[in-house]
Amino acid sequence: xxxxxxxxxxxxxxxxxxxxxxxxxxxxxxxxxxxxxxxxxxxxxxxxxxxxxxxxxxxxxxxxxxxxxxxxxxxxxxxxxxxxxxxxxxxxxxxxxxxxxxxxxxxxxxxxxxxxxxxxxxxxxxxxxxxxxxxxxxxxxxxxxxxxxxxxxxxxxxxxxxxxxxxxxxxxxxxxxxxxxxxxxxxxxxxxxxxxxxxxxxxxxxxxxxxxxxxxxxxxxxxxxxxxxxxxxxxxxxxxxxxxxxxxxxxxxxx
Amino acid sequence: xxxxxxxxxxxxxxxxxxxxxxxxxxxxxxxxxxxxxxxxxxxxxxxxxxxxxxxxxxxxxxxxxxxxxxxxxxxxxxxxxxxxxxxxxxxxxxxxxxxxxxxxxxxxxxxxxxxxxxxxxxxxxxxxxxxxxxxxxxxxxxxxxxxxxxxxxxxxxxxxxxxxxxxxxxxxxxxxxxxxxxxxxxxxxxxxxxxxxxxxxxxxxxxxxxxxxxxxxxxxxxxxxxxxxxxxxxxxxxxxxxxxx
Numbered sequence: 001x002x003x004x005x006x007x008x009x010x011x012x013x014x015x016x017x018x019x020x021x022x023x024x025x026x027x028x029x030x031x032x033x034x035x036x037x038x039x040x041x042x043x044x045x046x047x048x049x050x051x052x053x054x055x056x057x058x059x060x061x062x063x064x065x066x067x068x069x070x071x072x073x074x075x076x077x078x079x080x081x082x083x084x085x086x087x088x089x090x091x092x093x094x095x096x097x098x099x100x101x102x103x104x105x106x107x108x109x110x111x112x113x114x115x116x117x118x119x120x121x122x123x124x125x126x127x128x129x130x131x132x133x134x135x136x137x138x139x140x141x142x143x144x145x146x147x148x149x150x151x152x153x154x155x156x157x158x159x160x161x162x163x164x165x166x167x168x169x170x171x172x173x174x175x176x177x178x179x180x181x182x183x184x185x186x187x188x189x190x191x192x193x194x195x196x197x198x199x200x201x202x203x204x205x206x207x208x209x210x211x212x213x214x215x216x217x218x219x220x221x222x223x224x225x226x227x228x229x230x231x232x233x234x235x236x237x238x239x240x241x242x243x244x245x246x247x248x249x250x251x252x253x254x255x
Numbered sequence: 256x257x258x259x260x261x262x263x264x265x266x267x268x269x270x271x272x273x274x275x276x277x278x279x280x281x282x283x284x285x286x287x288x289x290x291x292x293x294x295x296x297x298x299x300x301x302x303x304x305x306x307x308x309x310x311x312x313x314x315x316x317x318x319x320x321x322x323x324x325x326x327x328x329x330x331x332x333x334x335x336x337x338x339x340x341x342x343x344x345x346x347x348x349x350x351x352x353x354x355x356x357x358x359x360x361x362x363x364x365x366x367x368x369x370x371x372x373x374x375x376x377x378x379x380x381x382x383x384x385x386x387x388x389x390x391x392x393x394x395x396x397x398x399x400x401x402x403x404x405x406x407x408x409x410x411x412x413x414x415x416x417x418x419x420x421x422x423x424x425x426x427x428x429x430x431x432x433x434x435x436x437x438x439x440x441x442x443x444x445x446x447x448x449x450x451x452x453x454x455x456x457x458x459x460x461x462x463x464x465x466x467x468x469x470x471x472x473x474x475x476x477x478x479x480x481x482x483x484x485x486x487x488x489x490x491x492x493x494x495x496x497x498x499x500x
Contacts, residue, residue, distance in 0.1 A: 048377050049377075050373065050376060050377065073379075074275075074379045075379075077377065077378065077379030078378070078379050080377060082374065082377040082378075084370045084373065084374060085370070086369055086370055088369060088370035088371050088373065088374040089371075090371055090374075091369075091371075101378075102378055104278070104280070104281055105277070105278060105281065105378065105380060106378075106379070160377075
């Protein structure tokens with residue numbers, strides 16, 4: 001579980017996060033949504049420890065990040081997995097090399113133990129024949145799956161995803177969403193996903209927080225988002241005619 | 256003010272490079288890879304340039320020796336002095352600032368643009384140590400490349416001088432041995448080692464702290480070449496004054 005307590009973050013005169021408090025629960029897919037410039041990426045980078053908030057606390061299963069020593073922070077980072085928007089695979093390494101990288105860096109496992117673990121996670125993300133291919137030789141969807149495999153290879157407690165299905169076709173995007181949800185439940189991870197994709201919101205949003213101008217404007221579940229009266233949320237989520245119709249149908253069904 | 260901030264950031268980067276080292280098992284393979292990329296793959300161009308520079312120095316010297324009282328073996332002497340003191344350590348370093356420097360900036364810059372550096376940081380890896388330290392260690396082998404450059408440069412001078420009919424092989428070798436000061440070799444290698452550090456770190460700095468996309472990677476490579484060359488030229492002056500002045 002990640003407990004966020006009143007975090008503030010500024011860059012020069014720009015006050016990006018203006019006091020966000022929320023909780024991300026274990027075993028659930030937690031989604032951060034909001035317009036571009038609402039502070040989603042800065043918020044995610046604060047959760048990852050890449051940005052240090054000027055005020056407030058982020059507590060990871062009882063451990064206050066700000067109070068940890070450098071070594072403890074490094075240990076905590078090793079409990080985090082991250083799937084970047086562009087996958088961020090190391091292009092000088094093969095698929096196998098990319099997934100093995102955290103194991104080589106942080107464990108004392110033998111080569112065969114590492115290979116077994118890599119085989120297992122690549123099988124889990126349905127990538128069986130791509131071990132010796134380079135990232136440039138595989139599709140965007142496969143790259144995302146390799147990134148997920150790399151993120152979970154160390155059995156992380158926390159999984160962060162930044163726009164995990166951007167640039168993917170709708171079918172592959174749904175596969176990636178489902179895979180993240182399955183892994184979250186299977187490994188009992190606290191998963192936080194930064195997304196613009198309303199399909200993901202409807203598909204896997206067990207907890208959704210909506211940021212607006214650096215503030216937490218709304219939070220709830222995917223069912224609650226259908227019923228909300230919050231104008232900012234409805235303007236953002238139901239900006240397309242398709243989703244407006246989906247919402248109307250849902251409300252009619254409920255009535 | 257901006258330049259001052261950059262100098263400060265560069266100093267902080269150097270400190271970070273030596274903090275929290277990467278596992279030796281991984282670092283060892285990174286160092287081997289960098290020696291191959293930075294040193295071995297540059298030997299061809301170093302040998303090519305050095306040979307012809309040495310040859311041109313010998314021909315130019317020969318063509319300017321019009322006074323019959325000046326011995327022909329001066330051609331060998333001038334070739335040796337020019338190649339060892341300046342052409343091999345300084346001229347080749349500026350070429351390397353272009354070849355190796357732009358490779359370093361563009362490879363690290365591309366990693367920055369594609370979030371690969373963020374991925375390293377999130378995993379808890381000291382990305383500066385992982386990316387820059389192996390390059391610094393690999394560049395410790397740069398003096399070997401310069402030693403080859405010196406040898407090939409002088410050999411080029413000998414070929415051009417002897418086969419061009421400007422002097423005999425014996426005259427050239429006599430010139431090479433005339434007034435030889437062993438400290439000049441030490442001076443050349445001290446310069447080379449310092450230039451090696453500059454060639455490894457300034458392009459890394461420009462790649463690591465770049466912002467933007469593919470276009471900015473190209474701009475960062477150009478900027479890094481300009482600054483690496485400027486720093487090499489200034490350091491060359493300072494070191495010459497300190498060591499030979």
